[in-house]
Amino acid sequence: MDFALSKEHEMARQLFKDFAEKEVKPLAQEVDEQHRFPRETVDKMAKYGFLGIPVPKEYGGQGCDILTYAMCVEELSKVCGTTGVIVSAHTSLCVDPIMTFGTEEQKQKYAVPLAKGEKLGAFGLTEPGAGTDAQGQQTKAVLDGDEWILNGSKCFITNGKEADVYVIFAVTGKIEKRGKMMKEISAFIVEKGTPGFTFGTKENKMGICGSSTYELIFTDCRIPKENLLGKQGKGFNIAMHTLDGGRIGIAAQALGLAAGALETTINYVKERKQFGKAIGAFQNTQFQLADMATKVEAARMLVYKAARAKDQYQKDGKSSYSVEAAMAKLYAAEVAMEVTTKAVQLHGGYGYIKEYDVERMMRDAKITEIYEGTSEVQRMVISANILK
Amino acid sequence: MKVVVCIKQVPDTKGGVKFNPDGTLDRGAMLAIMNPDDKAGLEAALRLKDEYGAEVTVLTMGLPKATDVLREAMAMGADKGVLVTDRVLGGADTWATSTTIAGALRNLEYDLIITGRQAIDGDTAQVGPQIAEHLGLPVISYAQEIKIDGDKVIVKRQYDDRYHMLEAKMPCLITALSELNEPRYMTPGGIFDACAAEITTWGRADLKDVEDGNLGLNGSPTKIAKASDKVRKGAGEKVAPDSPEEAVAYIVGKLDEKHLI
Numbered sequence: 001m002d003f004a005l006s007k008e009h010e011m012a013r014q015l016f017k018d019f020a021e022k023e024v025k026p027l028a029q030e031v032d033e034q035h036r037f038p039r040e041t042v043d044k045m046a047k048y049g050f051l052g053i054p055v056p057k058e059y060g061g062q063g064c065d066i067l068t069y070a071m072c073v074e075e076l077s078k079v080c081g082t083t084g085v086i087v088s089a090h091t092s093l094c095v096d097p098i099m100t101f102g103t104e105e106q107k108q109k110y111a112v113p114l115a116k117g118e119k120l121g122a123f124g125l126t127e128p129g130a131g132t133d134a135q136g137q138q139t140k141a142v143l144d145g146d147e148w149i150l151n152g153s154k155c156f157i158t159n160g161k162e163a164d165v166y167v168i169f170a171v172t173g174k175i176e177k178r179g180k181m182m183k184e185i186s187a188f189i190v191e192k193g194t195p196g197f198t199f200g201t202k203e204n205k206m207g208i209c210g211s212s213t214y215e216l217i218f219t220d221c222r223i224p225k226e227n228l229l230g231k232q233g234k235g236f237n238i239a240m241h242t243l244d245g246g247r248i249g250i251a252a253q254a255l256g257l258a259a260g261a262l263e264t265t266i267n268y269v270k271e272r273k274q275f276g277k278a279i280g281a282f283q284n285t286q287f288q289l290a291d292m293a294t295k296v297e298a299a300r301m302l303v304y305k306a307a308r309a310k311d312q313y314q315k316d317g318k319s320s321y322s323v324e325a326a327m328a329k330l331y332a333a334e335v336a337m338e339v340t341t342k343a344v345q346l347h348g349g350y351g352y353i354k355e356y357d358v359e360r361m362m363r364d365a366k367i368t369e370i371y372e373g374t375s376e377v378q379r380m381v382i383s384a385n386i387l388k
Numbered sequence: 389m390k391v392v393v394c395i396k397q398v399p400d401t402k403g404g405v406k407f408n409p410d411g412t413l414d415r416g417a418m419l420a421i422m423n424p425d426d427k428a429g430l431e432a433a434l435r436l437k438d439e440y441g442a443e444v445t446v447l448t449m450g451l452p453k454a455t456d457v458l459r460e461a462m463a464m465g466a467d468k469g470v471l472v473t474d475r476v477l478g479g480a481d482t483w484a485t486s487t488t489i490a491g492a493l494r495n496l497e498y499d500l501i502i503t504g505r506q507a508i509d510g511d512t513a514q515v516g517p518q519i520a521e522h523l524g525l526p527v528i529s530y531a532q533e534i535k536i537d538g539d540k541v542i543v544k545r546q547y548d549d550r551y552h553m554l555e556a557k558m559p560c561l562i563t564a565l566s567e568l569n570e571p572r573y574m575t576p577g578g579i580f581d582a583c584a585a586e587i588t589t590w591g592r593a594d595l596k597d598v599e600d601g602n603l604g605l606n607g608s609p610t611k612i613a614k615a616s617d618k619v620r621k622g623a624g625e626k627v628a629p630d631s632p633e634e635a636v637a638y639i640v641g642k643l644d645e646k647h648l649i
Contacts, residue, residue: 008583011463015574049575062577072576 003301012068016075019048020083028080031210032360037162038210041083046117051090054314055099055115059107062115066245066314070252070307074300077256078263079357081364082210084256088249089158090114093372094121097167097242098189101230110165110189122163123246124154124216125239132377134169134239135183139218141170146225148188150218153200156371160214161199166190167242168216169235185235189227196221207363244322246372248310251303251328254336254368258296261336261343261361265289268347279346288346292339299332323385330378333368340365389442389536391433392496394489394503394519395426395461397454401508405617422457425504429564431571432534433502434465440536443467445496449477449488455587462582463574469582470496474591479605482510486518487602491595493523500541501561505530516563526560532568 005013023044031038045051053069055061062068069091077084098111098121113119130136139152150170157166166189173184190197200215230238266289269280279285306328309321340362344351351358369375399405399418406417422430436442446461448454449472458469472492480488493501501523503516513529520527532551533544543562545552574582592603601607629635643649 006583007459008580011459011574011579011583012576015463015576015579019573048573049577053576057577062575062580064576064580068576068580 008064009067009071012064013071013075016050016072017078019044019050020075020079024076024083025079028082028357029354029360031080031082033209033354035204035209037212038080038083038086039162042086042117042120042162045083045087049117050087051117051120052095052115053091055095055111059099060112060115065307066248066310067304067307070248070303073249073252074256074259074303077253077364078260080210081253081257081361082208084253085158085208085211085250086120088246088253089123090121090163092246092249093123093158093242094163094165094167096245097123097187097229097238098165100241101187101234101238102189103226105226106189106229114165119164120159120162122157122159122166123242124157124166124168125243126154126156127152128155132374134185134236137169137171137183137185139168139170141172141186141188143172143225144222147222148225148228150188150190150196150221150223152218154216155200156203157214157216158211158371160212160216161202162212164192166192166216167229168218169239172232172235175233184233185239186232187229187235187238188223189229190218190221190223194221194223205367207360207365207367209363243372244325245310247325247329247378248303248306248321250368250372251299251306251325251332254329254332254365255296255299255303257361257365257368258292258299258332258336258339261340261358261365262289262292262296264357264361265292265343265346268350272348272350285346288342292342295335296339299328299335302328302331323382326373326378326381329368329373330375330382333365333375336365336368337362389436389440389500390445390496390498391436391442391500391502392445392447392493392498393426393430393433393461393466394501394516395430395446395448395457396423396504396507396509397421397448397450397457398423398507398509401617407615420453420456422460423504423507423509424566425506425508425564427504427571428566428568429502429504429562430461430464430466431569432531432562432564433500434572435569436500436534436536437465437467442500445470445498447472447489447492447496449473449480449485449492458587459579459582459585460574462585463578464572465578469585469587471587471589472591472595473589476592476600476604479608480603481608481610482512482514482518483609484603484605484607486515486522487598487607488595489515490519490522491598492590493519494596495590495594499558501525501559502531503561503563505563505565513563516561520561523561526556527563528554528556528560529563531562531564534562534564534568 049062052061053064057063073084073088095114114121141148141150168188168190171183172186175184196219198217200217203213272279306324309324312319343358344362350356397420400421406414408414433444444466445468446466447470506513517527528543530545531543532546535542543554
């Protein structure tokens with residue numbers, strides 16, 4: 001068992017760190033305050049291949065592994081949670097299912113420009129009545145000749161209005177499963193600009209405010225028959241597989257937020273003086289930081305282990321990484337919330353002021369316990385596995 | 389078109405320079421980075437690759453650890469890396485270094501050699517022009533802009549108060565300033581490729597047409613008696629007055645303010 005990073009991973013981390021410090025950090029506060037999607041950063045990330053890190057080179061990607069991708073999301077999120085989730089949603093939730101379940105034509109048509117960063121991706125599963133309960137889907141797709149007709153809506157969609165390619169789930173019929181009638185769910189690829197595909201409300205969120213979170217509306221939206229992703233009726237499996245991978249991205253985002261808040265706080269307590277000495281000289285501060293650092297490191301181990309497990313799956317196609325991903329997301333998200341909250345506390349009154357990064361980091365951290373499977377869902381996944 | 393860029397791994401002096409008690413640099417206490425002027429030279433070469441399809445080779449002389457900067461350069465887009473390393477080459481001053489690098493360059497084909505103006509650890513600005521002298525090539529220093537026109541290179545040479553437009557027939561050597569450009573980042577895929585790529589490693593025996601007496605510590609006429617951190621120049625102030633009269637008044641005012649007149 002080797003905990004040391006390879007030379008490649010060390011160099012990649014340095015690259016992501018440099019990029020985050022120079023290109024992302026200077027915009028983080030503005031993007032948050034103005035609820036502005038950082039298009040200029042996305043363009044730069046596209047130029048340097050950050051939008052296709054785990055995609056093979058023959059499909060326009062960088063040919064790296066999941067660990068490298070997780071480190072990218074981690075380093076971006078250290079300085080800006082918004083930028084981290086843009087990359088995560090694009091890569092894990094849109095490129096990955098197309099690469100995993102798409103036909104060769106779909107990979108060439110959609111995955112290649114997505115991996116090159118010429119296009120941005122999004123994923124639409126959640127509906128007002130179907131979050132954790134994916135069976136509650138109302139969006140329907142009906143085959144009419146050579147086209148599927150989509151009707152319904154999706155909500156809370158990351159990269160919502162900024163994406164070009166969307167992986168959308170819809171009910172395509174009913175099937176009997178273990179004596180019960182269940183909804184048959186299928187996955188589709190939908191392009192922006194398709195007639196009948198429009199955007200609804202932009203969500204006014206607590207955190208990750210630069211992320212474009214929109215409602216997607218489908219009204220008699222006709223897409224070509226060949227845009228069915230995977231087999232008809234396999235949508236639920238595709239969604240669950242995709243979310244397993246997505247959780248590694250969100251776990252990396254949570255890890256980055258926690259690590260970023262820790263770094264910021266370490267610098268702050270060395271400078272902030274009370275009672276004639278730096279607050280870092282007080283034992284309470286030291287103990288708090290020790291706990292924060294230990295938990296961040298433990299979260300990192302779980303995130304990297306989950307990334308490695310998915311790398312193994314990419315190689316052999318057999319081993320599952322579902323539990324590792326759930327554990328990584330559950331723990332990293334809770335650590336992100338705890339560490340960012342402590343970071344605000346250690347900053348005192350300044351931590352409550354928007355000019356200080358930890359204020360934003362604490363708001364950004366909360367969503368990591370909710371999206372792509374709440375912490376409660378992660379506990380269900382983990383416990384179902386250990387009790388089977 | 390073939391371009392060779394000479395790069396050097398140097399201690400990062402951003403956080404100040406650290407010395408050993410004997411006055412030599414404490415390299416272990418500082419991070420190792422690619423010399424900034426060299427990185428600008430590499431970026432210039434990579435732009436020639438983008439525009440003219442040039443093949444870019446990076447060459448460095450140093451300890452085996454210097455492969456790190458070669459891999460970084462390759463992760464940015466350089467095609468090949470050459471490390472010149474040998475115990476007998478250690479302790480070289482600018483003369484012995486330029487002799488060594490020229491000896492290595494004689495093994496390579498090139499139209500253009502680009503070096504940084506100077507390294508942030510030694511600050512001599514001598515090695516580039518000395519290499520050109522060893523190889524009998526024209527040299528254009530302090531390049532801020534590089535263009536290719538047939539078999540000629542056209543360079544904007546930047547001085548503090550003016551610039552020169554110079555033209556030279558290739559092959560030639562150019563020394564680059566860090567102000568030349570904003571170097572690109574590595575790419576993740578470039579990093580993986582660079583780490584998997586083979587780095588050509590040459591020792592003393594591979595150097596062409598050099599004499600042992602001109603190599604390493606023994607071949608170095610310069611002996612360092614004492615080293616010190618450089619005195620940093622202020623960033624200066626740029627003003628844009630509307631008329632010469634206003635400019636004069638501003639300057640006189642500043643001189644007066646500092647009690648110089």
